[in-house]
Amino acid sequence: MIQTHDLRKKFGKLCALNGISVDLQQGKGVSLIGPNGSGKTTFIKCLLGMVLPDAGQICFEGQSIAQSWDYRKHIGYMPQIGRYPDNMRVRQVFDLMIDLRKDCHCGALDEELIEEFGLKGSFDKPMRTLSGGTRQKVSACLAFLFNPAVLILDEPTAGLDPIAAEALKAKVLREQQKGKLVLMTSHILNDLEELTTDVMYLVEGNLLFFQSVETILEQTQERRFAKAIAKIMTNQGQNQHIPSLQKVVL
Amino acid sequence: MRILLRYIAYDILRSRMIIAYTLFLLLMSATMFSIESNPGKGLLNLLNIILIVVPLVSIIFSTIHYYNSYEFIELLLAQPIPRQRLALGQFLGVGTALALAYLIGVGIPVLLTGFSAAALSLVLTGVMLSFIFVALALLAAVRTRDKARGIGVALLLWFYFALLYNGIVLFLLFAFSDYPLEKAVIAFVSFNPIDLGRILVMLHTDASALMGFTGAVMQQFFGSGWGVLYAVMIMLLWFGLPLWGSVRSFSRKDF
Numbered sequence: 001m002i003q004t005h006d007l008r009k010k011f012g013k014l015c016a017l018n019g020i021s022v023d024l025q026q027g028k029g030v031s032l033i034g035p036n037g038s039g040k041t042t043f044i045k046c047l048l049g050m051v052l053p054d055a056g057q058i059c060f061e062g063q064s065i066a067q068s069w070d071y072r073k074h075i076g077y078m079p080q081i082g083r084y085p086d087n088m089r090v091r092q093v094f095d096l097m098i099d100l101r102k103d104c105h106c107g108a109l110d111e112e113l114i115e116e117f118g119l120k121g122s123f124d125k126p127m128r129t130l131s132g133g134t135r136q137k138v139s140a141c142l143a144f145l146f147n148p149a150v151l152i153l154d155e156p157t158a159g160l161d162p163i164a165a166e167a168l169k170a171k172v173l174r175e176q177q178k179g180k181l182v183l184m185t186s187h188i189l190n191d192l193e194e195l196t197t198d199v200m201y202l203v204e205g206n207l208l209f210f211q212s213v214e215t216i217l218e219q220t221q222e223r224r225f226a227k228a229i230a231k232i233m234t235n236q237g238q239n240q241h242i243p244s245l246q247k248v249v250l
Numbered sequence: 251m252r253i254l255l256r257y258i259a260y261d262i263l264r265s266r267m268i269i270a271y272t273l274f275l276l277l278m279s280a281t282m283f284s285i286e287s288n289p290g291k292g293l294l295n296l297l298n299i300i301l302i303v304v305p306l307v308s309i310i311f312s313t314i315h316y317y318n319s320y321e322f323i324e325l326l327l328a329q330p331i332p333r334q335r336l337a338l339g340q341f342l343g344v345g346t347a348l349a350l351a352y353l354i355g356v357g358i359p360v361l362l363t364g365f366s367a368a369a370l371s372l373v374l375t376g377v378m379l380s381f382i383f384v385a386l387a388l389l390a391a392v393r394t395r396d397k398a399r400g401i402g403v404a405l406l407l408w409f410y411f412a413l414l415y416n417g418i419v420l421f422l423l424f425a426f427s428d429y430p431l432e433k434a435v436i437a438f439v440s441f442n443p444i445d446l447g448r449i450l451v452m453l454h455t456d457a458s459a460l461m462g463f464t465g466a467v468m469q470q471f472f473g474s475g476w477g478v479l480y481a482v483m484i485m486l487l488w489f490g491l492p493l494w495g496s497v498r499s500f501s502r503k504d505f
Contacts, residue, residue, distance in 0.1 A: 069333070083321035098258045
């Protein structure tokens with residue numbers, strides 16, 4: 001569904017993405033994992049056309065996305081930090097998004113998550129009065145609203161209460177089973193466990209591996225996903241071949 | 251673009267700062283016309299305040315607004331709309347809101363106290379200056395990642411156009427006072443939208459008679475239909491060029 005080929009991006013001297021080639025397929029739950037500053041968010045932003053790569057190609061269903069915006073109608077994005085205009089009411093934020101996408105979206109809106117979060121009760125509140133968690137709920141609902149074929153979730157469960165986090169996870173799982181591609185990042189490995197079919201592991205802009213969960217469990221000889229990833233991360237930390245990680249350890 | 255304009259302008263019109271700005275302008279207009287019995291003089295006093303306040307509020311407000319809605323702009327970038335349209339919607343939303351505040355705060359009282367060419371040119375000048383300084387703010391903000399630095403650049407731009415530029419022109423006039431500079435002054439004026447606005451309004455009042463030989467030359471130039479057209483065209487350039495630059499930078503920027 002989404003292919004990237006040798007994707008490169010530098011911010012000044014910092015190399016955020018160093019030749020990333022992956023093929024993200026329909027019906028997969030891909031987790032982007034890596035230490036802070038490893039290029040996860042940059043990768044996501046490249047897919048969304050927010051960051052323009054220095055070199056390399058991104059194809060969405062076989063079409064290059066360079067200079068194109070139309071493909072984004074198939075993507076639902078939930079940002080890491082959701083900040084909205086202060087004086088807009090929750091209802092208006094939804095109306096704005098619906099108005100913006102009405103030309104390319106026909107079919108019913110997916111309001112399942114709005115119901116589950118009980119967000120209808122806050123529809124008349126101005127955005128500035130909402131707590132961080134409620135804003136996060138708004139972001140999540142907006143990502144699912146248009147029934148997109150691809151969901152990109154940047155730290156989806158950060159800031160959500162346990163009940164809301166569970167509801168969101170159940171929703172992600174349901175959508176994945178409908179054959180949608182879900183790409184997500186999180187530092188809470190337990191949250192990712194049930195949703196992940198494949199892991200993309202980034203360090204310092206390099207793709208260390210892109211493997212299915214079964215393969216990872218097999219190779220690390222662990223039974224739980226979180227432990228397996230933790231094991232890999234610690235091993236990477238001790239790996240002398242990555243000079244920058246070495247610096248962190250010292 | 252129209253959708254964004256509507257929602258963004260609506261959001262801004264409900265913010266406390268814009269309401270305070272409108273009330274301040276209303277208060278200023280009301281005082282200027284109540285302490286001066288001659289509406290022409292009141293208009294000139296008001297002009298001097300407007301030429302300082304409108305550019306300052308426009309440039310600072312839109313810079314802060316841009317940085318505060320950065321995350322929201324990121325979310326909008328992920329929607330299926332082209333970047334140019336998003337940048338234009340952002341610009342028009344902020345510009346329309348500020349222009350509306352100006353029309354309510356100055357336009358209504360000025361046109362109520364007496365409809366004249368000077369009053370009309372004052373209203374138009376204010377609206378154009380609002381849009382011009384929103385465009386300049388957007389240009390500075392899009393090109394500067396850091397919020398504090400962006401606001402600093404905006405303040406510097408205002409300082410330059412509102413104060414420094416006149417100082418430089420006065421210095422040049424003084425230094426080259428042996429030469430006939432009347433034509434050059436017209437060129438100097440074109441390089442500053444605030445001065446251009448000032449001339450446009452003043453030439454329609456009695457004060458133009460007090461401006462000496464330069465004033466007479468200007469009266470001759472800007473007083474004609476062509477002169478007004480020239481001034482408006484230059485104002486439009488002042489608004490179009492920064493807007494074009496900021497939309498261009500916005501389209502090529504990494505968020």
